[in-house]
Amino acid sequence: xxxxxxxxxxxxxxxxxxxxxxxxxxxxxxxxxxxxxxxxxxxxxxxxxxxxxxxxxxxxxxxxxxxxxxxxxxxxxxxxxxxxxxxxxxxxxxxxxxxxxxxxxxxxxxxxxxxxxxxxxxxxxxxxxxxxxxxxxxxxxxxxxxxxxxxxxxxxxxxxxxxxxxxxxxxxxxxxxxxxxxxxxxxxxxxxxxx
Numbered sequence: 001x002x003x004x005x006x007x008x009x010x011x012x013x014x015x016x017x018x019x020x021x022x023x024x025x026x027x028x029x030x031x032x033x034x035x036x037x038x039x040x041x042x043x044x045x046x047x048x049x050x051x052x053x054x055x056x057x058x059x060x061x062x063x064x065x066x067x068x069x070x071x072x073x074x075x076x077x078x079x080x081x082x083x084x085x086x087x088x089x090x091x092x093x094x095x096x097x098x099x100x101x102x103x104x105x106x107x108x109x110x111x112x113x114x115x116x117x118x119x120x121x122x123x124x125x126x127x128x129x130x131x132x133x134x135x136x137x138x139x140x141x142x143x144x145x146x147x148x149x150x151x152x153x154x155x156x157x158x159x160x161x162x163x164x165x166x167x168x169x170x171x172x173x174x175x176x177x178x179x180x181x182x183x184x185x186x187x188x189x190x191x192x193x194x195x
Contacts, residue, residue, distance in 0.1 A: 004119035005095065009075050012051070016077035019052045029143040030055045030112070033189055034062050037139055043107035047071040048096045048128065049114030053082030059110065060087040072099060097123045104133040112141040113149070121161040122174055129175030132194040138176055140167075142188035149188075162190065 015022075034040070034055065040062040047055050050071030059069045069087070072094040073079050079091050094100050096114060109128045118124040128138055140162060142149055150157040161167060164181045167190060171178045176192035 005074060008117050012075040013077040016052065016075065016081050019078070019081065020054065023054070023143070026054055026143045027058070029187055030141075031058050033139070033141050033143075033187065034058050034110075036189065037062075037108065037137070037191070040064075040067065040108060042066040044068045044105055045070070045108045045110060046099075046101070046106045046128075046131065048099075048109055048111045048124075049073055049117065050082055050091070051075075051078045051112075053079075053085045053088070053091075055110060055112060056082060056085040056088050060085075070101070072096065097127050099127055099131055101131045103130055104136075106132045107136045108132075109136075109138045110141060111138070112143070115140055115161050116150070116153070116155065122170055125170060125174035125176065129194055134194050136194045137179075138171075138192045138194070140188070140190040140192075144187065145185050146183045146188040148185075162188065164190075 041064045043063050045059050045063055050073050053071055056071055063069055068089045070090045071082055071088055072092045074095055076093050079093055082091055092100055109132055115121050146160060146162050147157040150160045168178045171192045175195050177195050179191045179193055181190045
């Protein structure tokens with residue numbers, strides 16, 4: 001694990017227990033984003049960097065009884081909080097640049113707030129492409145504006161990997177076809193299709 005990964009893990013480990021209470025207003029925003037992704041009935045969905053699992057019950061409901069939902073996160077303390085959500089098919093401590101999944105298995109990869117926390121976003125995007133079937137989708141999501149999150153963490157929004165100018169070529173080079181990029185005052189959602 002690089003120092004960057006260790007720092008990310010430490011940051012989230014100490015905040016895991018209070019995370020859901022701190023962001024109690026987020027579930028309706030996640031629900032709206034998942035609804036915006038369209039029908040997911042029967043889909044295999046990976047929640048990459050699932051944290052405390054705020055999206056997991058919503059994804060479980062969206063995929064229905066024949067779908068599958070898997071959550072992975074680098075931080076065991078965050079996953080311990082995620083175990084409270086029923087109906088998830090699997091949770092695993094995993095580095096999102098080396099996922100414990102076979103090739104071309106996922107219909108959708110949801111990465112909420114993950115990309116800026118990866119030491120090398122391109123490596124993560126290529127790994128998401130590896131585990132996603134052709135025509136499957138990637139959804140990069142934030143329950144607030146991309147600029148607001150970058151500013152909150154002391155990062156320059158112009159150099160944030162999710163800025164449209166940086167993200168489009170990064171997606172294309174990583175095996176994705178960018179489809180949409182919405183960055184509003186209340187959420188960020190970029191969608192790409194596996195080439």
